[in-house]
Amino acid sequence: MSVALSTEQREVVGMVRDFVEREIIPNAHRLEHDDEYPTEIVATMKQLGFFGFAIAQEYGGSGLNYETYAMCCEEIARGWMSITGIINTHFIVSYLVENYGTDDQRQRFLPAMASGDMHGGFSLSEPNCGSDVQAIETRAVLDGADYVVNGSKMWATNGEHSTVVATLVKTDPNTKPRWKGLSCILAEKQYDGFRSTKRIEKLGYKGVETTELVFENNRQPATNLLGGVEGEGFKQMMAALEVGRVNVAARGVGVSQRAFELAIAYAQQRHAFGVPIAEHQAIQIKLADMATKITAARLITQMAARKKDAGERADVECGMAKLFATETCFECVAEAMRIHGGYGFSKEYEVERLYRDAPLLVIGEGTNEIQKLIIARGLLERYKV
Numbered sequence: 001m002s003v004a005l006s007t008e009q010r011e012v013v014g015m016v017r018d019f020v021e022r023e024i025i026p027n028a029h030r031l032e033h034d035d036e037y038p039t040e041i042v043a044t045m046k047q048l049g050f051f052g053f054a055i056a057q058e059y060g061g062s063g064l065n066y067e068t069y070a071m072c073c074e075e076i077a078r079g080w081m082s083i084t085g086i087i088n089t090h091f092i093v094s095y096l097v098e099n100y101g102t103d104d105q106r107q108r109f110l111p112a113m114a115s116g117d118m119h120g121g122f123s124l125s126e127p128n129c130g131s132d133v134q135a136i137e138t139r140a141v142l143d144g145a146d147y148v149v150n151g152s153k154m155w156a157t158n159g160e161h162s163t164v165v166a167t168l169v170k171t172d173p174n175t176k177p178r179w180k181g182l183s184c185i186l187a188e189k190q191y192d193g194f195r196s197t198k199r200i201e202k203l204g205y206k207g208v209e210t211t212e213l214v215f216e217n218n219r220q221p222a223t224n225l226l227g228g229v230e231g232e233g234f235k236q237m238m239a240a241l242e243v244g245r246v247n248v249a250a251r252g253v254g255v256s257q258r259a260f261e262l263a264i265a266y267a268q269q270r271h272a273f274g275v276p277i278a279e280h281q282a283i284q285i286k287l288a289d290m291a292t293k294i295t296a297a298r299l300i301t302q303m304a305a306r307k308k309d310a311g312e313r314a315d316v317e318c319g320m321a322k323l324f325a326t327e328t329c330f331e332c333v334a335e336a337m338r339i340h341g342g343y344g345f346s347k348e349y350e351v352e353r354l355y356r357d358a359p360l361l362v363i364g365e366g367t368n369e370i371q372k373l374i375i376a377r378g379l380l381e382r383y384k385v
């Protein structure tokens, strides 16, 4: 179920796959059940250059294109989805800085991010809004050489471990349309009054922390306003979310692939009515459906990543990939669990974790209901009569 890889892709993806087999798969079960941050895995990822994957070589990264990045994310998610969450917000931030940052911001943030010394978080959501991003209330007011930031953010992945959080704030509450009053601040934790608070207890996606963020009269230097221009934040962040959607689509493929591998192995070992259950047509049909949909999900994810690599507007393609790959994942983990029978419901079996992880994918990075609206809006523009 593979796509053709270039020599560079084969090397990088092979390195990631080895790492996943060696370091992630043997440890994921324990760490996930203990909801423990994978400190050692992350330290090795830094040494191996994972935090520089999608950052340009001139800033010390590997300069991987998003197509290759997606392949790496699939491999990582196949081992443990939470690890892809640790790098996802990081590369959303690096995309923002690389594409919209001032020269000073590129120099200050990108080399430190590529080495992993600086870890990026990304924060749109608030206690009172998620899908309706333009309804955010967190306020930033320019005061001399600083922005004074006040407000609460919700659902911040890497909320504790991130050192810089690309934060959507309201700089002008009166402008219409609302998005013109929104800006992105590269908020650094080193400045007093910005902290992560409660860790949110979750169904799955454990190990990586998701927290609330609080800004209380927090002063961020005005030089941390992304691109140095107010009112651009909404557009900047929506474009960056396409990178996140490539990551989430690739996670969907990786988790589905793992579910399929576990299911097809189990189906050949477990006997019922005198034969391995893989010999029953009802099970074969499930396996065939899973493998077909996973292959399609992989291809649509690669297509979306290539569109992003081309520097073209990719909201429709990234939306389609995120939608299809994550709905595929939602189906595949359920089918894999059913193939495992009662054992699929046991915490001793890996498929139980996959079943708890998959639902996040249809919600995070914009729900799949919202993806359909984005896709439809884009199609109506393209096919305007």
Ligand SMILES: Cc1cc2nc3c(=O)[nH]c(=O)nc-3n(C[C@H](O)[C@H](O)[C@H](O)COP(=O)(O)OP(=O)(O)OC[C@H]3O[C@@H](n4cnc5c(N)ncnc54)[C@H](O)[C@@H]3O)c2cc1C
Residues within 6 Å of the ligand: 089, 122, 123, 124, 125, 128, 129, 130, 131, 132, 154, 155, 156, 157, 158, 202, 205, 210, 360, 363, 364, 365, 366, 367, 368, 369, 370, 373
């Ligand atoms: C584990 C986890 C990690 C996350 N990490 C981050 C992060 O790092 N940074 C960040 O900013 N956010 C993060 N999020 C937040 C996530 O992006 C939001 O949960 C998501 O966008 C949905 O927003 P909401 O939860 O406020 O739901 P709501 O917007 O309240 O939506 C509730 C329901 O209504 C539906 N709905 C809303 N509007 C429409 C509409 N117009 N048409 C049809 N249906 C609609 C939605 O699809 C959904 O089913 C994370 C969430 C989770 C669970």
